[in-house]
Each structure stands twice: as C-alpha cells, then as structure tokens.
Amino acid sequence: MLEPLPRQVLATIPAYRPGRPASDESRKLSSNENPFPPLPGVVERAAAELGRMNRYPDPGVTVLGEALAARTGLSPDHFAFGTGSVSVLFALLDAWCGPGDEVVYPWRSFEAYPIAVDLPGATSVRVPLAADHRHDLPAMADAITERTKVVLVCTPNNPTGPVVAAADFDAFMERVPASVLVVVDEAYLEFVRDPAALSGAEALARYANVVVLRTFSKAYGLAGLRVGYSMARPEITEAIRKALPPFGVSDVAQAAALASLDADAELTERVDAIVSERERVLAALRDQGWDVPDSHANFVWLPLGERSTEFAEHVWPLSVRPFPEGVRVTIATPEINDAFLDRAASFAR
Numbered sequence: 105m106l107e108p109l110p111r112q113v114l115a116t117i118p119a120y121r122p123g124r125p126a127s128d129e130s131r132k133l134s135s136n137e138n139p140f141p142p143l144p145g146v147v148e149r150a151a152a153e154l155g156r157m158n159r160y161p162d163p164g165v166t167v168l169g170e171a172l173a174a175r176t177g178l179s180p181d182h183f184a185f186g187t188g189s190v191s192v193l194f195a196l197l198d199a200w201c202g203p204g205d206e207v208v209y210p211w212r213s214f215e216a217y218p219i220a221v222d223l224p225g226a227t228s229v230r231v232p233l234a235a236d237h238r239h240d241l242p243a244m245a246d247a248i249t250e251r252t253k254v255v256l257v258c259t260p261n262n263p264t265g266p267v268v269a270a271a272d273f274d275a276f277m278e279r280v281p282a283s284v285l286v287v288v289d290e291a292y293l294e295f296v297r298d299p300a301a302l303s304g305a306e307a308l309a310r311y312a313n314v315v316v317l318r319t320f321s322k323a324y325g326l327a328g329l330r331v332g333y334s335m336a337r338p339e340i341t342e343a344i345r346k347a348l349p350p351f352g353v354s355d356v357a358q359a360a361a362l363a364s365l366d367a368d369a370e371l372t373e374r375v376d377a378i379v380s381e382r383e384r385v386l387a388a389l390r391d392q393g394w395d396v397p398d399s400h401a402n403f404v405w406l407p408l409g410e411r412s413t414e415f416a417e418h419v420w421p422l423s424v425r426p427f428p429e430g431v432r433v434t435i436a437t438p439e440i441n442d443a444f445l446d447r448a449a450s451f452a453r
C-alpha cells in the first residue's frame with residue numbers, strides 16, 4: 105500500500121513518552137523545574153501582553169536582546185532567541201550539519217542532543233563520561249575528525265551534575281580546529297558555585313568558534329513559556345537566526361523574561377535557597393552511604409546503573425528520572441527533599 109513516509113532517520117528517534125505523571129506537581133522531581141512560582145512582577149507583565157495576542161510577536165526579540173546585551177557587554181547581534189535553548193540548538197545543528205557530518209558530545213548527557221544531531225542526518229559521536237561522571241575532554245578531542253562540524257559541551261552536565269573546569273576547557277580548545285563550532289550549554293549556570301568552573305561568557309570572549317546556550321527555563325522558572333538563547337559572534341548568530349522558526353518566542357514570553365531580569369534580588373535569593381538545599385541533600389545522601397558526585401545544578405545524580413528503574417519505583421509517588429546509568433533527582437522544596445531522603449534511606453543496597 106502506498107503511504108506517505110517520513111525520512112528513515114525518524115524511525116531511530118524515540119517518540120516522546122511522558123514519564124509516569126506525578127500525583128501532584130510538587131512531587132515531580134524528574135524535569136529539573138524550579139519549585140518556586142514566577143518571580144515578583146512576572147505574571148503581571150506577561151498578562152499585560154495577553155490582550156495583544158491578535159498580533160505577531162516582535163521577531164527580533166529586541167527589548168530582551170538589548171537588556172541581555174547591556175548585562176553581558178555584548179552587542180544585540182550576538183543573541184539568537186528560540187522557544188527554549190533546545191530549539192536554538194536544533195536550529196544551530198540544522199544550520200551546520202547534514203548527512204556525513206559528525207557531532208561529538210559526552211554521554212550520558214542531555215537527552216535532546218541525540219535527537220537534535222540525528223534529525224538533520226548528522227552522525228552522533230558519543231564519548232563516554234570519565235569515571236567521575238565528568239566530560240572526558242581529552243577523549244572528546246581524540247574523537248574529532250575532518251568530518252566533525254560541532255562539539256557539544258554541557259556544563260554542569262545534565263544528568264550527572266559536575267562542571268567542566270575552565271583550565272580543562274582551555275587545554276581542550278588547543279586541540280579543537282578553529283573550523284569546528286563548540287557549543288557550551290549553560291542551562292544551569294546560575295546554580296554553579298565552583299570558582300574553577302568554565303564561564304561560557306569568558307570562553308566566548310576568547311574563542312571565535314564558541315557558542316553559548318542559556319535558558320530562562322531553570323533558575324528563572326519560566327520553563328512553561330519557552331525562552332532560551334544563544335550568544336555567539338554575529339556571523340554565527342545570523343546563521344542560527346536563519347534556521348530558527350519565525351516568531352517563535354511570544355510577546356508574553358518576552359515580557360516574562362524581561363520582568364524576570366528585573367527581579368535580580370529575588371532570583372539570587374531563590375537560587376541560593378536551591379543551592380543550599382542541594383548541598384544539604386548531597387551531604388545527607390553521603391551520610392546514608394550513597395556515592396554521589398558533586399552537583400553544580402538543581403539536581404543530584406545517583407549512579408545506580410541497572411537498579412535505576414527499581415529505585416524510581418521505590419521512591420514513588422515522588423517522580424524521579426531513571427536512565428540506564430543512574431537516577432537524576434531535581435532539588436525541590438525542603439519538605440519534598442526530606443521525603444525523598446526518607447525514601448532513599450529505605451532503598452535496600
């Protein structure tokens with residue numbers, strides 16, 4: 105029978121299957137969402153845009169771009185915005201890669217990477233993490249060939265938590281050809297407390313082939329509105345913008361992101377609260393005998409291997425995220441974190 109068939113590559117891309125839904129949202133520790141409501145003033149300023157939904161949004165994301173430019177000292181032509189930084193990454197890979205091209209990235213890392221690489225027909229070159237759950241940067245440099253177009257660096261790494269050190273990144277960059285684009289995904293930047301950590305902004309100032317990805321989904325708590333962006337040289341930014349779907353970021357989302365930038369003091373307070381909970385949870389897990397890596401994000405990693413699914417079932421009705429190598433648990437409110445620690449303590453090891 106004749107039927108319209110999508111490209112073969114689609115058969116290798118997993119359909120999105122939502123995890124078992126948490127019985128209530130406060131128990132959802134599976135998506136690295138922010139447990140706090142939107143920052144003060146955000147709902148009001150976003151709502152003020154709703155009456156104009158008969159109009160297309162500003163495609164240039166002008167005011168938000170100017171605000172971020174002022175904060176970073178870069179000009180607005182360094183910023184490309186999308187519906188989450190994931191969509192900016194998809195556009196970037198679309199713009200840089202096709203069949204036969206290779207993209208090097210660490211693994212286990214962010215679930216969206218293989219899909220974003222495979223969709224334009226490029227080849228995923230996955231480099232296993234080192235034993236300490238960090239990027240193996242020397243092995244990633246070894247994996248670069250003349251077919252490599254892009255390298256993805258995730259710091260802190262989702263789902264394991266450690267950062268890439270600036271010194272290690274510099275040593276890595278010495279081995280990366282200037283023609284290879286290096287993406288530094290900083291989705292969890294605001295939660296980093298390691299002074300030796302790589303700074304995407306500094307890397308961008310130093311290397312012409314670096315692209316930094318950032319998002320309003322995590323620390324800023326705007327996951328539901330979908331705003332993320334890249335920072336890169338204007339030539340690179342222009343190519344990414346061409347590959348992005350037009351009018352992606354609604355004016356509601358643009359206004360919410362701008363209002364969030366205006367709530368700096370409250371943002372710092374909330375991020376500090378999550379960081380201090382993260383450190384408390386890590387210490388408590390270690391007291392229980394768990395071997396957990398340091399995390400500089402809003403989640404912790406339990407390297408449980410084959411027992412990951414069993415653990416996820418054990419902690420239910422808390423909803424956590426099992427992978428073949430371990431379980432990722434998002435830091436939530438103190439009460440929910442305590443409930444998680446209780447369940448972790450009673451898991452037979």
Ligand SMILES: *Cc1c(COP(=O)(O)O)cnc(C)c1O
Nearest residue numbers: 188189190214262291319321332
């Ligand atoms: C959450 C996340 C993102 C961004 O997600 P968006 O909601 O699309 O902005 C990007 N990279 C990593 C590693 C993440 O965990």
